Amino acid sequence: MLQLYLLWIVVVLGGFYMGVGSVVFQVQNGFDLALTLNAVLYLGVAFYGLPRFVSLLRGALKS
Amino acid sequence: MTLDWLSFEIWGVDWVSTGFRGLHALMAAAWLLFDFLVFWLHFDIKNPAIPIARRLERARIMHGIDVVVGYVFLLMFPTGLVLCWLTDTPVFETGWLNWKHVLYAVIVIDALYLIPISGTALRNLRAIEAGEGDPDRLNHEIRHSMNRAMPAVFLVWVLVFVISVISLLNLKTPPDQEYIFRKTAAERAEDPTS
Numbered sequence: 001m002l003q004l005y006l007l008w009i010v011v012v013l014g015g016f017y018m019g020v021g022s023v024v025f026q027v028q029n030g031f032d033l034a035l036t037l038n039a040v041l042y043l044g045v046a047f048y049g050l051p052r053f054v055s056l057l058r059g060a061l062k063s
Numbered sequence: 064m065t066l067d068w069l070s071f072e073i074w075g076v077d078w079v080s081t082g083f084r085g086l087h088a089l090m091a092a093a094w095l096l097f098d099f100l101v102f103w104l105h106f107d108i109k110n111p112a113i114p115i116a117r118r119l120e121r122a123r124i125m126h127g128i129d130v131v132v133g134y135v136f137l138l139m140f141p142t143g144l145v146l147c148w149l150t151d152t153p154v155f156e157t158g159w160l161n162w163k164h165v166l167y168a169v170i171v172i173d174a175l176y177l178i179p180i181s182g183t184a185l186r187n188l189r190a191i192e193a194g195e196g197d198p199d200r201l202n203h204e205i206r207h208s209m210n211r212a213m214p215a216v217f218l219v220w221v222l223v224f225v226i227s228v229i230s231l232l233n234l235k236t237p238p239d240q241e242y243i244f245r246k247t248a249a250e251r252a253e254d255p256t257s
Binding site: 011037041 | 137158161169
């Protein structure tokens with residue numbers, strides 16, 4: 001169960017951290033291919049994992 | 064930002080940052096090693112000619128190792144970020160690190176594909192042992208799911224190897240320091256804090 005929480009914490013929170021960070025850095029400093037790929041991939045996995053992470057937290061709060 | 068309170072230096076070696084470098088590298092090595100063990104075990108697990116008790120035992124071992132691999136994979140990310148902080152490496156400004164993060168993101172996607180597959184073998188073998196369901200169908204499911212997972216597993220190995228090479232080629236040596244992990248005697252004599 002701990003691994004499941006860790007998985008979604010890394011995927012969702014880590015994904016948003018890396019994705020948003022990559023976007024913000026590019027807004028301030030201009031285009032970078034690696035950062036663009038990072039933004040697309042990390043924000044993609046973060047949005048994919050968000051509903052699962054929320055339902056996991058809801059389940060934990062109910063029980 | 065000064066990190067003096069975090070440094071624990073003996074004979075020119077900062078054991079905190081060196082320890083984290085070692086931990087991060089050791090985790091990558093363990094990841095590959097344990098993944099090879101899982102790969103080696105999977106041949107017996109998917110083989111219906113082998114007695115069910117032996118297959119089930121191997122599936123339990125494989126599942127246990129897989130849990131360790133999962134923790135290593137997930138903890139690579141936070142330990143990497145701590146390492147960036149300790150070694151004063153900007154997360155988004157460092158070109159080679161950005162490419163490393165791209166490859167790690169592909170591994171994350173790969174893992175999200177592999178996770179639903181990973182429990183099939185143990186679940187189906189337990190069902191076969193309990194006499195539930197059609198053994199041929201359950202065996203086919205095991206073989207099919209494991210064969211489906213193989214390209215993704217090979218991709219993880221390649222990506223971890225490439226990430227390791229990128230890291231090795233960009234190991235950060237502190238300014239004016241001859242060795243990667245420690246200062247020379249002359250540098251230590253010059254630096255009053257060490």
